[in-house]
Amino acid sequence: xxxxxxxxxxxxxxxxxxxxxxxxxxxxxxxxxxxxxxxxxxxxxxxxxxxxxxxxxxxxxxxxxxxxxxxxxxxxxxxxxxxxxxxxxxxxxxxxxxxxxxxxxxxxxxxxxxxxxxxxxxxxxxxxxxxxxxxxxxxxxxxxxxxxxxxxxxxxxxxxxxxxxxxxxxxxxxxxxxxxxxxxxxxxxxxxxxxxxxxxxxxxxxxxxxxxxxxxxxxxxxxxxxxxxxxxxxxxxxxxxxxxxxxxxxxxxxxxxxxxxxxxxxxxxxxxxxxxxxxxxxxxxxxxxxxxxxxxxxxxxxxxxxxxxxxxxxxxxxxxxxxxxxxxxxxxxxxxxxxxxxxxxxxxxxxxxxxxxxx
Numbered sequence: 451x452x453x454x455x456x457x458x459x460x461x462x463x464x465x466x467x468x469x470x471x472x473x474x475x476x477x478x479x480x481x482x483x484x485x486x487x488x489x490x491x492x493x494x495x496x497x498x499x500x501x502x503x504x505x506x507x508x509x510x511x512x513x514x515x516x517x518x519x520x521x522x523x524x525x526x527x528x529x530x531x532x533x534x535x536x537x538x539x540x541x542x543x544x545x546x547x548x549x550x551x552x553x554x555x556x557x558x559x560x561x562x563x564x565x566x567x568x569x570x571x572x573x574x575x576x577x578x579x580x581x582x583x584x585x586x587x588x589x590x591x592x593x594x595x596x597x598x599x600x601x602x603x604x605x606x607x608x609x610x611x612x613x614x615x616x617x618x619x620x621x622x623x624x625x626x627x628x629x630x631x632x633x634x635x636x637x638x639x640x641x642x643x644x645x646x647x648x649x650x651x652x653x654x655x656x657x658x659x660x661x662x663x664x665x666x667x668x669x670x671x672x673x674x675x676x677x678x679x680x681x682x683x684x685x686x687x688x689x690x691x692x693x694x695x696x697x698x699x700x701x702x703x704x705x706x707x708x709x710x711x712x713x714x715x716x717x718x719x720x721x722x723x724x725x726x727x728x729x730x731x732x733x734x735x736x737x738x739x740x741x742x743x744x745x746x747x748x749x750x751x752x753x754x755x756x757x758x759x760x761x762x763x764x765x766x767x768x769x770x771x772x773x774x775x776x777x778x779x780x781x782x783x784x785x786x787x788x789x790x791x792x793x794x795x796x797x798x799x800x801x802x803x804x805x806x807x808x809x
Contacts, residue, residue: 475605483616504618529682544710653774656741664688671725678708
């Protein structure tokens with residue numbers, strides 16, 4: 451039993467270690483194949499040739515990825531750079547409007563200058579430094595970056611073949627994996643598959659729907675309020691909701707800064723806070739419990755710790771995958787408790803000794 455669990459785990463670790471940075475290609479291809487498999491099965495059940503269906507889905511997925519990488523990403527980067535360039539001026543306008551408002555309420559101008567204006571000026575300088583540093587990094591091409599580009603191209607070339615193979619032959623791959631496992635360990639791995647399928651299926655599809663609904667809601671709301679860069683901020687907020695608490699916080703801060711540059715500023719700020727409050731209630735009271743709540747089952751504090759640990763150790767993928775992987779780990783620990791208890795019981799069970807005979 452122990453060998454049936456330990457050896458496959460060791461082989462999986464060695465596989466990911468051997469793949470190096472390209473293991474992200476395997477993960478993305480596996481997730482996309484898993485998500486699109488139900489649609490493929492529907493076409494096959496209607497009598498279409500399985501190979502042609504899988505090939506058609508492969509071309510469709512590659513077309514979507516190509517449009518995203520070569521059309522949407524450049525447009526998004528251009529808008530993000532425009533937003534970053536507009537932030538310093540927006541913060542200065544916010545400082546001026548806030549100072550005038552406080553002075554009109556009778557506050558000491560010197561206190562305002564030392565406690566608010568100077569601090570906002572420091573923020574402006576830091577934002578400008580970040581913009582300059584980011585621009586320099588984008589313009590600087592090193593050998594390592596060229597190698598990364600070459601690796602990216604190779605992964606893009608390998609991705610369709612990997613995606614097609616997983617989509618077309620996933621049953622054979624699973625059967626081969628099960629054939630290598632001792633029979634007594636098969637229930638353990640089937641339990642892991644079912645738990646992982648439940649978490650990933652519910653989380654990925656539910657989170658995708660939440661991102662779509664929130665992105666549309668924030669975009670329409672900000673456009674109705676006349677907030678500059680409304681579409682970019684709305685889409686960015688919706689996409690970043692995949693990282694709990696991050697999308698809401700960044701979207702609210704950017705919207706408040708941009709709203710404070712308009713005149714009159716106070717009604718815009720109140721309207722922005724109201725918009726994010728209403729959509730936030732929609733997200734936490736209806737969307738998350740209905741779409742992914744029952745698939746996670748982890749405490750918010752545990753989710754925050756998982757995000758911090760994942761982000762600090764694995765960067766952006768760690769931020770994105772921290773919550774679902776933590777939820778999966780919690781479920782696996784609960785499900786594997788009987789197996790662990792059984793192994794410990796077997797290891798502690800006294801060995802039978804043959805009775806001694808007096809001669």
